Amino acid sequence: MGKLFITIVITILVISNSVLFSQTEKLTSNNKLIEADGSILLPAQKSVNMNLTTQPIKSEQNWFDFQAKNPSWKVFFNGITGMPHRAFGKPIQVNGFSSVNENNIEEVALAFIEQNRKLFNISPDELKLRKKLQINNLWTLSYSQIYQGIEVLLTEVELRIRPDAKVMAFGINFYKDINLEIVPAISQSKAKEIAYEGLTFDNKKDQVLSDEGKLFILPVKTNNSVSFGLVREMIVDMPSSNQKFASYVDMHNGEILWRRNLIANVETSINVKGGVKLVSRLSEQTDENFGNLNLLVNGQSYYTDENGNVTVDISSASPITSSLNGKYAKVVYDGQTNASFTGTVSPGEPFNLLWSNNNSHRFERTLYYHANHAHSFYKMMDPVSKAMDFQLSVTIYNYGQPNAGSDLEQGNISFFGANGTSLYVVETPSVLYHEYGHSINTRLYKEMGISQGMVNLACHEALADLNAGLMTDQPKVGYLAFPDTNETIRNLVNTRKYPANINGESHNDGQILGGAFWDLRKVTNLDYARWLVHYTKKMGTPDDENTGIAFFEWFIETLITDDSHGDGDNDMSNGTPYSKEIIESFNKHDIGTKLAMQLSFEHTPYGDTQDTENPYKIQFVVRNPITFLNYEPKNVKLHYSNDGLKTKTELAATYLGNDTYEAYIPAMPKGTIMKYYMSALDEGSNQNVYFSKDNLNFKPYEFLIGYKVGFTDDFENSTGWIFGDPSDAATGGRWELGVPQLVAMQASTGYVVIQPGTDHSENGTKCLVTGASNGGGTQQGIIANMPNGKTTVISPPFDISGTEKPIFSYYRFFSNVPYIGGNPGSFRTLVSSNNGDNWVQVELTNNPTDDWEKTYFPIESFVQKSNRFRVKFEFTGYRYSGIPMYFAEGLVDDIEILTANDGANITDVQNYTLRQAQDDIKTSSISVSPNPFVDFVTISLNEAESSSFDKLRMTSFKIREILIFDIYGKIIKTLKPNNSKNLIWDATDDNGNTVSKGIYFVRTQIEGKYISEKIILE
Ligand SMILES: [Zn+2]
CATH class of the missing domain: 2.60.40.10 (Immunoglobulins)
Structure with a gap:
């Protein structure tokens, strides 16, 4: 099950998906915008400019005169009319009055206006009282403006007068410069038609009540000016659509200047539900509330609350649209028609929006619901944290093997093989909760200021499993995900231990920590375990690249967090409330006191x-x-x-x-x-x-006693190494002597180096490397540059016959990262005491190194000392259909031969380099005996020791065949070399026939050089 829940690192291009609802614009014949509810607004209703100012504009001198007498007064002017919109200060006595009552209050008010005539600039016949009331000893009088006997709408002169006849505040919204013809120019019947322009007016049922329609003057304020219209107010009564408006038609030019909606918006409740499976794929589908979901009503955006409810203000039947796009989750089904709802909401009528098979796929509904549920659970645990208050993107793919993954950068989640039946990933909520746990790890650590998020992937998996387990109080992660209901993906009830059960696969390794917390949950209680896990994560943010250290941090931080809970006293020297349970639970998995002591x-x-x-x-x-x-x-x-x-x-x-x-x-x-x-x-x-x-x-410490370096090679000027062997299968990534190039990648186990960017030598650049290239930096190039089979490199022979207890030592770099899985790369070391005739294995390993690592072995544990000691490195990479099973490369640098004796013997070892081996080749020659000969001739190389070097090449590369030529240059016999240094020619040709007497030539090739001898057959 190790490959399930592979945490893939994916970069998702987040495209802003904000829905811009394009509402169909409706305009009147003179280009006035009709609002969605049918009303037409005055410019000032849509303006953000308030046009209030404390600076006097037109009537400044009048105000200064007033203020000179009443210095404590403050004022806000209407920026368009220049009048004091609201003014207040130390109460001003109205001359001639010492008190007010029901009978004199109007007189008092007009007296005040008269006494400040220059400021008000209003005569009493321009005012019409509309309000007069006394509340708590304060009188309020309010007037509308009258122009040539016609009321000016939206005007007001207001005074606040105390019982002692003192004015404590006033406000003037009054237009001095109206200049308007007050005789209508258009007919009333014409105005009636204009009144319902742009509305769905049913001539049979609806009507315009205009007979009592009054004339008014309507000021139309724009940002910096005001114009006036002679308007008739007409009530547009539309029972056909339950709408009612007051229209104001300009009786000079027939423009509709203003239309007010007379039916106040009705609070209309909407509930959203969707059919989902609550526990597993086997659950009956039930209709559950969809919280935090976005709805558009009349083009306006709303979100449902946690219970799927929202109240919208509408005055008429309104369009409603929605998709599975919410505040905290957005579900996208790749390649499919995505969930979509359209309908109509009527004012005051409760509306139920149901997501069902008619408008969505059950996968989309289930994931939307459970993603919200996971968010609610998180907020219940930690209402303060904003880490998960983002729109989580959940994407469903049908392709691939059933699996799920969390993007460890943003926290977004993807499901693969969604419609597969070997594993039901989408309809198993614990799979989503597990991935949501990854998102929490990523985003909470970032919220806590750790920019890289949680690094240790074993801990990442443990906490993801715990999120699923503690949300559902079910230790089986992937419960009922398999067709076989007895099977589960992982189980938090386990006895896995550190390091015994560590295998480098993060889901496997994570179960050690997950198991410890679950054991703790069993001996404490669910609420406490939820609290402890979350707040240890939040307060301690335990983490380390090294899994042992990370587990240790979780242990200690859990104790510290525990001491801040319940009876805890935040004093670790005297224990913590649940220290006994925590220690026992962690010790069951060897990540408690034992690991602490080890660390x-x-x-x-x-x-x-x-x-x-x-x-x-x-x-x-x-x-x-x-x-x-x-x-x-x-x-x-x-x-x-x-x-x-x-x-x-x-x-x-x-x-x-x-x-x-x-x-x-x-x-x-x-x-x-x-x-x-x-x-x-x-x-x-x-x-x-x-x-x-x-x-x-377990690797013990080691030290050498009485050893000296006898031979060393840093591969900077090295020669004599043989690259390749006839049994090699690798066509790419073969051993070579070169400068390594950095190849690194983000793998599921973290950032790993496949080939280091430098060799090991302090002063140098070169080493032995399987493919010294970064493949152009592309994945294809990297793959092409890795061994795709066995590749061999063989050392020159060393004379170690004079050494004592010799040790061969070298530095090794070995990467071995699972790619598609299967056989890991292997690194094999062999030695020979007889120049390569026989090999003895020293080591065959799959264990990668973290970095360059020193490795050594006592030579005599494997072969006898000799004057032709060789070392061979075999590296094998495996592929499936050309795709690497593992990303694996090997490097070797800085070899040493150490000896336990001093003096001359060591020098011998140092001096035997390839140059000497090559000299051996140069001096090699063929000798034949007897010559002339009669029945057979023995052909041999004249230097036995050096020829054995050639023999290696011979067997390795089949370079050397010994050929017999006649005097015309024709090959008559090919002698295949065996491992014997002597070959015998019995004067026959390749067909077995005895050749005629005469002159023949014996020829062979060593290192590109031909060596030949003449023979005479008698
Ligand atoms: Zn995972």
């Missing part, structure tokens, strides 16, 4: 030494870092071996204080490879903890 270990590895006299002091630090658990490491020991761990000796370490221990390995003779590691008992888990160089793949 607390400190040691500087003992270096290679020439000292063969004194014991070797090994010092190290080990402690129990969980301070409130009052125990020290027990049975602290050092283990060592001088025979490659065949036999081991253990020593009790001595405690020196400060968590420091030491033990002494006795002195050893030259040529010892010392391996050692430490151990201690952790009382928290009651387990022994081992401390080595690599805790994941």
